[in-house]
Amino acid sequence: MLDWKKEIRQRLADSKLEPAREGEIVEELSQHLEDRYQQLVTGGATTEEASHAVLLELADSELLSSELRRVHRTIHREPPVPGEQRRTTVLHDLGQDLRFGFRTLFKNPGFTAVAVIALALGIGANSAIFSVVNTVLLRPLPYKDPDGLVMVWEDATRHGYPRDTPAVANYLDWRSQNHVFEDMAAVADASLNLTGVGDPERLEGSAANASLFSLLGVAPQLGRAFTAEEDQPGANRVVVLSNRLWARRFGADPSIVGKQITLNGQPATVVGVMPSQFQFPSQDVELWVPIAFTPQQAASRGRHYLQVVARLKQGVTLGQAQAEMNTIATRLQQQYPQQNTDLGAVVVPLHEQVVGDIRPALLILLGAVGLVLLIACANVANLLLARAAVRQKEIAVRVAFGASRWRLIRQFLTESVLLAAVGGIFGLVLSVIGIKLLTRFIPPNISQIKAIELDSYVLGFTVLVSLLTGVIFGLVPALQASMFKPNETLKEGGRDSSSGNRGNRMRALLVVAEVAVSLVLLIGAGLLINSFLRLRSVDPGFDSSNLLTMRIVLPDLKYKEQERRSAFYTDLIQKVEALPGVKSAAVTTNLPLYRQGNSTGVEIEGRPAPPPGQEIIITTRVISPKYLTTMGIPLLKGRQFGPEETAKMPGAVIISETMAKRYWPNEDPIGKRLTPGRNAGPDDWFQIIGVAKDVRQFELNADPKPQMYLPYVQADFFAPRDLVVKTNIDPIGMAATVRSAVWAIDKDQPVSNIKTMDEIAAESVARQRFSMMLLAIFAAVALVLAAVGIYGVMSYSVTQRRNEIGIRMALGAQRRDVLKLTVGQGLKLVLVGVAVGLVGAFVLTRLMVSLLFGVGATDPATFIAISVILVGVALFASYIPARRATRVDPLVALRYQ
């Protein structure tokens, strides 16, 4: 009797069935033939005759295999039929693949660890950054229909303020004349001193129109908002508390509404408490009072201090609103040429206003993490490729046993998706930690942001990224594996040496890509680090060491008269300077680098008043005599303020270098006179007594504008509020003592913003530090990943070439030669990658110009230095496996097949 199974199998060879299915069919058909054979033999036929007759049944074997192929292919074309077999087969296969996948992953812990780490780094960084981007850029603002909300600014580009805070009269005209906004509301900073409950405290508050709350569409969680009647002078002794202040200072007292508190020495009735997510115009604001313009305020076009928010009418576009505001602004220009010449109005979506500053940095970071993920994927793909090459024999065997191409692809995909999933889980853990770290470094001035947390968006994003990663890098080895010819591999008798030229090329390509992408990232990071270092080394114009600062805002009501204020400051400075450890003390209206401060229009004696629109606007600080000494601001010419300066006019003024150069280019400014503001009487002149070095008043990366200092005894239009103390010892250690000195004078006087000048300087570059740090981290990760990639490829290639190296060494090659050979191979790849990366960086770094300071986007020094570093690291990564290659014992290498 013949072996029926064998006969059938031969004839089914072409049908390419799945192995399991083929087994069943063979079993079933062989039984048929067996039955037939038995029947024939029982019927009296000889065994030969019977065998012959039975084989005739298989005569049409081509038909059989083609029919079978058709039947099994039609499965995919036919619509799903109720039969459950199909699903169970796929599920069964999937289960098998999963089990097999886990087994292979566990069997190669080194490979798995490297791949998972690479992915976790890529995915973790991705979801951490995405969480930040999501919170900052994507998540809508916590207001009703936030898309319709805009900010409206005065456009004073002429004076360097493209988005300037509007003057009250302008705002009121906008409000009454426009047809595009449903409503407009103005807010202004209002610092309020809270007394009467516990320690006196200075609170950041906001004076707001009554309509602000309804315009934003947020209702108080307790009580009510202001009424229009309360938004009138005299009726405005009411206050709405923030949730934070309510909890912090009033123990979340549910019966707070209706109670009176003392603000700036006056009673105010609490009418409501806002929910915690309401943070308008910034997260620092702890309470709101009615803005209640007085008639004088309402007529003023000279003082620009409002922030105006508006809601677009249904169907009105941003462009239409801007056009209407342009018309109104033009009309106001003609109507009030004195104050409004060259003054425009600009409409900015609220969301853009909130995130505008940080957007470029975040988008660049997002791009950077994308690149890191790419490198991670390339790395894993590389590892899988190398492994696919090693597993060629396994695949060959499976193909020979009838595994279909599709089946192999599926198995490889399962494996890599599994890997990606494990990487994704670790990545998620990493991103939770990453977000914690990131949150700590987020610059505090990005308002509207409370907590950045991992939410479902991010989770979805991570899952998507890790699955996509799995598919992307799973496909390459799977396709490669399914394309090769099992016969050839099996025929090679297990010699790996010549396996897969295509695989080698692919791996080389991946290394080149990895090097190129990391170079781009490294150069980007290099440029940012470079910028940051330059920013930090900018001379701010003062010496920030050992300076303690605190804010002391005197309440208007209690310190109404200039004499009282002066007495307070004089007394305070005397008391503080008497403290041990204090070198000197001074007060000023605004410390540098706080991004706040006043400017004044100035007229110079003997010169015609500048035409409207060309006023001389000077950054102005009102200071106490020893301010320049205390801050370490060098005096270039003349003298400082001293006891000579009394309340009697004419006054004295110290101007900055830039101001001197700009307005007295070829003369000595000392002795010249000027007056701040218009309508100066004959006694309002200030004489220039000194020239001081420029100070970066707003931020380090902005060139100093012309600036001047006025003594507080003479300039009563701005009240000093910042105390600065130069100490001999650690300044922050003096904070409590200095504060007691304040309270010794006025026990109800709040003290806030206790910081060292170094801290203020550091905060002023927090955003730059944030971007730089993140990009540097990514670049470091990229560098590590690229090094791992190069190492992996080189050690694989060395293993493959063990035979060749053995022969070379047996023939007398020296270690040096072998090293040169193998390291040279790696170097070639790296150099190609560097070349590609340089081109990429050249193109891409232009996108980050807005983040750079003092460095060109194509700074040659950075480009060269980073390339050298990368080549160095790459050389090291390929040197290790190369050195191992030289330790090969020629005999062992030759024997090793």
Next chain:
Amino acid sequence: MTYIGSRILDRELKKGSAELLILSLVEDQPRHGYDIGQLIEQRSQGVLKFNVASLYPLLYRLEKRGWIQGRWIERPTQRRRRYYRLTADGKKILAAQRNSWLEFVQAINRITGMEHA
């Protein structure tokens, strides 16, 4: 020409009717492939004959369509065999095919009968 023509007719007829034959045979009880082949041969008194290459692809196709369902069944004295039974879907198809086959045969009979007459 005639020889080839009749062979083609033969094959097409067989293909058209084969599904009906198999469905009918497994209607009352589950049967294995060899059994089905034997029954077709016996009941048609040798006129219709399926070999392995034609019978099994047909069985698999019917199974894929969900009209019959195959299942390995082990009996104490035998090796396991694959038995096919008619599914609910198969029952509906069988009824429909029986009807149309009947109409077809009657039509042929009427035509050929009239021509002979």
